[in-house]
Amino acid sequence: MLLLRTHLLPLLRAGSRLPSPIHHRACLLSASAAPFSLEEYLVAACGLDQAQAHKTAQKAFDEASKYSKKKAFEEFSFFRFNSTSNPDAVLALLSGVGLSRTDIAAVVAADPLLLRSSPKNIGPRLLALRDRLGLSAHQIFHFLLVGSRALRNCDVVPKIEFFISLYGSFEKLLAVMKKSYRILQSDLERVIKPNFMLLRQCGLSVRDIAQLWCCKARVLTFNPEHVKELVLRAEELGVPRRSRMFRQAVAVVTNITKERVAARLEFLKRTLGCYNSEVATAVSKMPTILGLTEECLHHKIQFLINEVGLEPQYIMQRPALLAYSLEKRLVPRHCVMKVLLAKGLLDNNRSFYTLVQYGEETFKLRYIDNHKDSVPGLADAYATARAGVVPSCLTSWNVPMNFVLCMDGAIVAHTH
Numbered sequence: 001m002l003l004l005r006t007h008l009l010p011l012l013r014a015g016s017r018l019p020s021p022i023h024h025r026a027c028l029l030s031a032s033a034a035p036f037s038l039e040e041y042l043v044a045a046c047g048l049d050q051a052q053a054h055k056t057a058q059k060a061f062d063e064a065s066k067y068s069k070k071k072a073f074e075e076f077s078f079f080r081f082n083s084t085s086n087p088d089a090v091l092a093l094l095s096g097v098g099l100s101r102t103d104i105a106a107v108v109a110a111d112p113l114l115l116r117s118s119p120k121n122i123g124p125r126l127l128a129l130r131d132r133l134g135l136s137a138h139q140i141f142h143f144l145l146v147g148s149r150a151l152r153n154c155d156v157v158p159k160i161e162f163f164i165s166l167y168g169s170f171e172k173l174l175a176v177m178k179k180s181y182r183i184l185q186s187d188l189e190r191v192i193k194p195n196f197m198l199l200r201q202c203g204l205s206v207r208d209i210a211q212l213w214c215c216k217a218r219v220l221t222f223n224p225e226h227v228k229e230l231v232l233r234a235e236e237l238g239v240p241r242r243s244r245m246f247r248q249a250v251a252v253v254t255n256i257t258k259e260r261v262a263a264r265l266e267f268l269k270r271t272l273g274c275y276n277s278e279v280a281t282a283v284s285k286m287p288t289i290l291g292l293t294e295e296c297l298h299h300k301i302q303f304l305i306n307e308v309g310l311e312p313q314y315i316m317q318r319p320a321l322l323a324y325s326l327e328k329r330l331v332p333r334h335c336v337m338k339v340l341l342a343k344g345l346l347d348n349n350r351s352f353y354t355l356v357q358y359g360e361e362t363f364k365l366r367y368i369d370n371h372k373d374s375v376p377g378l379a380d381a382y383a384t385a386r387a388g389v390v391p392s393c394l395t396s397w398n399v400p401m402n403f404v405l406c407m408d409g410a411i412v413a414h415t416h
Contacts, residue, residue, distance in 0.1 A: 097138025203242030
């Protein structure tokens with residue numbers, strides 16, 4: 001009876017403190033070991049509070065279930081979670097590369113399944129982060145917050161070395177990893193490097209390839225055969241491989257289907273009344289316009305034709321006009337142009353296309369700051385227009401506030 005009480009009492013106490021289903025999954029027994037509660041371990045050994053521990057334990061079970069729902073319980077019961085020995089070893093490894101107790105708590109909360117990793121596997125990988133790559137404890141900590149899954153699944157160091165050479169620094173790689181940690185889970189020799197070499201052969205620079213990932217065209221991790229298809233589709237848009245626009249063409253065909261490309265081409269042809277050859281030339285100059293929605297393209301085209309007074313053929317010859325933001329660039333700069341023309345401060349031969357091409361700082365210096373004395377309020381009007389309140393030179397857009405040019409040359413606002 002006393003022996004039975006000795007074995008059952010700890011279970012009853014644990015059950016009263018942690019009545020959730022995850023506790024019963026995580027409170028694991030072996031014939032010769034004391035009860036092991038993942039939640040209690042997270043509190044005692046990892047420094048999480050009770051609420052964090054409960055949430056993290058639930059997360060651990062949920063993630064294990066993704067791999068095998070039927071075997072999730074067995075995995076927890078018998079795969080290095082039946083005692084504290086394996087988790088203790090993992091914590092020791094984390095501490096050994098310089099992580100503080102607070103750092104370890106954050107890493108475990110981000111990826112609790114790290115505790116069940118094989119120390120024989122992750123140990124050399126952690127040491128290589130420090131000794132081979134030269135990462136500081138602070139850098140290792142931030143890497144583990146987003147890359148611990150890759151660390152426990154494969155040898156990440158060669159991949160990190162490759163991507164650091166691609167992006168230029170560990171910090172830039174880390175920023176990319178925050179968007180998708182799977183960047184380190186593709187095969188380096190059979191997937192990443194072949195794709196990299198193919199894109200280099202197409203004339204893309206290392207910087208171009210790096211930007212492809214940043215713009216969500218993650219071609220380096222695609223099946224190499226699929227990447228070859230994408231390259232052919234980019235060429236079908238009329239963009240030569242060694243053109244400076246080829247990177248954009250690859251990004252476009254990566255993110256949209258053949259059917260959507262065909263639909264955009266037909267829309268441009270129909271809306272602008274252009275020939276197929278004219279549309280094809282425009283796309284070859286600015287492939288990214290195919291990635292815009294028909295609604296977005298329609299608003300820009302209507303503005304450029306009806307408000308700015310441009311001819312469809314003129315727009316097709318300068319497709320960059322369709323790539324600029326309507327709200328942040330096209331509308332505000334058109335308003336400034338009209339004001340300066342009305343004041344006689346702008347050459348009549350100066351085209352709208354010229355004005356929208358300038359970078360923001362250059363435009364403000366030349367056309368806002370340079371006329372602040374001649375046109376009081378111009379800077380405020382421009383800032384307000386960029387915030388979405390359209391000046392009165394575009395009354396057809398039906399906005400609640402307008403700007404008017406007064407007799408003294410100042411721009412003032414009035415509300416409808």
